[in-house]
Amino acid sequence: MRRVGRSDNEIKPMVPHLRDCHHSVLRVGLFLLAIVCGARAQTCYTGQEIEASTAKAVEAAALQYFNLSAKGDTAGLRTNAIPEVARNFGGIEQAVEANKAHFAEGKASDTHIFILDASESKTALPRADFFCGIYNSSDRVVFSIPNLPPGRYAVTITRIAGQDPITLTMILQDTGKNSWKLAGYYARLNAAGGHDGQWFLSKARAYKEKGQTHNAWFYYLTAWDMLAPVDFMGTPELDRLSDEIQAARPGALPAADTPLELAAGGKTFKIAEMVAVSVISDLDLRVQYETPDAANSTLAAQDNAAVTKALLAKYPEFRDGFGAVIARAVDNQGHNYVTLTAMKDAK
DSSP: OOOOOOOOOSOOSSSOOSTTTTOOOEEEESOOOOOOOOOOEEEEEEGGGSOHHHHHHHHHHHHHHHHHHHHTOHHHHHHTBOHHHHTTOHHHHHHHHHHHHHHHTSOEEEEEEEEEEETTOSSOEEEEEEEESOTTSTTOEEEEEEEEOSEEEEEEEEEEOSSSOEEEEEEEEEOSTTOEEEEEEEEEESEETTEEHHHHHHHHHHHHHTTOHHHHHHHHHHHHHHHOSOTTEEOHHHHHHHHHHHHTOOSOOOOSSSOEEEEETTEEEEEEEEEEEEETTEEEEEEEEEOSOTTOHHHHHHHHHHHHHHHHHHOTTHHHHOSEEEEEEEOTTSOEEEEEEEGGGOO
């Protein structure tokens, strides 16, 4: 199972969005994304392989936590989380607040359950691989989770078909007597602006054919987010898509440790982040850069305008791929200043 790469975006949970190793809308929980490098497989059960009592208990817990999410009851979720997650709950709170309206639009349906058994391990596993189903079959599923403490876990993947379809994936840990507590939480919208992952994938391929490599990259990553429930899960289809995305990765993508330098307005700006974000019916491009004083709104607005102009001069293809540029100036005192410029208004 391979991973797709991108630079970090606004999400700052315990689990990274499939970014530099590979990027994710909200990834929160106990587990960290791994590069697959070889480890002893553990045991996975799915479908009729799961004991009836276990399946019933997991389904009940997943439904309870979904209902709490739809109500925005983060206190209830925290109460039902394992201690490690409860102590670091900010990311889950952000995920719930951002998505509770989507959860409330429809009922939880089409829930898939996987039981991951690492209970025989004596210490945390550097990386635990769980192979579910027949390995060479078209419907096989692989979970690769690093630094996994011994125990028995469940992965629940629930589709919510509302006006804004969304997938909620949770990791539950058996804390004894079939009591399943929240150990990871991942919510991903399945569409943006009325378009699903397959549409974004088709657009990515079209941009690639036209030589618009950066547009292709961001549309590929948007498609991935909508098609992959989580980043530590592999299927034959997802693995093929991951390979395709890796092959399309353009050079010189900005990151915090390797910023993109843009000369504009007599200054040099260091772009630490460039990411596609869904805003209402548009897919917009957000860029973040460091500035000495983002609290100075007049200066920050001027710099944002200069960054937007220089970015579009360097990558004119962005005019075709995005509805707007969101420039975000940040300083080391924690201030930030954001300007959204519609592409039709960008000079």
